[in-house]
Amino acid sequence: MKARISLEYFVLDVFSDKSYKGNPLAVVFTNGNLELNEYQNISKEFGYSETSFVYYSLENKALDVRSFTPTGVEVDGAGHNLLGAVCAALIKGVNIFEEQDEANRFVMMKDTPISLQATFDKVNQTAVAQMQQKSAIVLQTIPSERIAKALGLTIDDLKIDNLVPTVIQTEIAHTMVPIKNPRLLNSCMPDNKQLIEISKQYQFEGFYCFTFPGQDQDHFVESRFFNPLIGINEDAATGTAAGPLVGFLANNNYIQLNKQYKILQGVKLNQPSLIETMVRDSDILVGGSSILTMRGEIYL
Numbered sequence: 001m002k003a004r005i006s007l008e009y010f011v012l013d014v015f016s017d018k019s020y021k022g023n024p025l026a027v028v029f030t031n032g033n034l035e036l037n038e039y040q041n042i043s044k045e046f047g048y049s050e051t052s053f054v055y056y057s058l059e060n061k062a063l064d065v066r067s068f069t070p071t072g073v074e075v076d077g078a079g080h081n082l083l084g085a086v087c088a089a090l091i092k093g094v095n096i097f098e099e100q101d102e103a104n105r106f107v108m109m110k111d112t113p114i115s116l117q118a119t120f121d122k123v124n125q126t127a128v129a130q131m132q133q134k135s136a137i138v139l140q141t142i143p144s145e146r147i148a149k150a151l152g153l154t155i156d157d158l159k160i161d162n163l164v165p166t167v168i169q170t171e172i173a174h175t176m177v178p179i180k181n182p183r184l185l186n187s188c189m190p191d192n193k194q195l196i197e198i199s200k201q202y203q204f205e206g207f208y209c210f211t212f213p214g215q216d217q218d219h220f221v222e223s224r225f226f227n228p229l230i231g232i233n234e235d236a237a238t239g240t241a242a243g244p245l246v247g248f249l250a251n252n253n254y255i256q257l258n259k260q261y262k263i264l265q266g267v268k269l270n271q272p273s274l275i276e277t278m279v280r281d282s283d284i285l286v287g288g289s290s291i292l293t294m295r296g297e298i299y300l
Helices: 035-047 080-092 143-153 192-202 239-251
Strands: 006-014 023-029 053-057 062-068 106-107 112-121 124-136 137-141 168-169 173-178 208-209 220-227 231-234 261-265 273-279 285-298
Touching: 006 035, 006 080, 023 035, 023 080, 023 285, 035 062, 035 124, 035 143, 053 080, 062 080, 062 220, 080 106, 080 112, 080 124, 080 239, 080 285, 106 220, 112 137, 124 239, 143 208, 168 239, 173 239, 192 220, 208 239, 239 285
Parallel strands: 023 053, 062 106, 173 208, 220 261
Antiparallel strands: 006 023, 006 285, 053 062, 106 112, 112 124, 124 285, 137 168, 168 173, 208 220, 220 231, 261 273, 273 285
8 A cells, every 4th residue: 555645734823923813824835746636635625715835946945835725726816825834934944035135035926936024933933924015006996886785785885985896906806895884894794696796797806895993993994805706705814905905095095105004804703813014115015923823744
């Protein structure tokens, strides 16, 4: 009988410094690329919104990351899937930046270099990473009545000043959906079939619903994310949507350049996550903490 291959895995809670909060991510350490069905089977087995697979590439002199959803879709964007993968490698002790210049640190995501900075706190066993996303591009607006109906809300519920649902892209195109207040945000009842129809018609992925909670909060924005198109009913923290959101808000003069703003996500799921963001002249920073929660072996 052929011996089974074992791979080490970590489970981290991303965008959190506390276990069982934030957005859980499985990170599987490999010795190179796996077969497509192996990526898909493992991701389905874990069942998290995404599972990342990593190895240190001698050819690229960088950490190589691939991420899949439970439905087998490979993810392009640099969100919690990439941030958690980098943090897992640092916690494991992989010197992912050893062969890189300090001013030009990066990891590879589907053959694309993603610039970032990361540190590891050995005392608290937490890692912090900041990823660079491209500047936000406004693609198109979407009729409020379509999205309101799909979310179980009214058109009036989607009004914040002059903001309207708008497709924004940094790495991945998502729709930014303004919601009048936190009560309405947390009362959304998404109709996945309708959301998928809208996503396909307007050619984007997820819906990043957001509101402003008030001045006495540690965070500037509270949000929820729905992406049934790729099998994510709701996500606890979404870096690929946080970047487009702050870019959208900066374009509409709600936030300042070169100033940090925090986004709270995952409250409805009882997985509160804090995403740290900053819009700069030529890019957007998205980052936060990750903490190791579980580790073990998976067998092929």
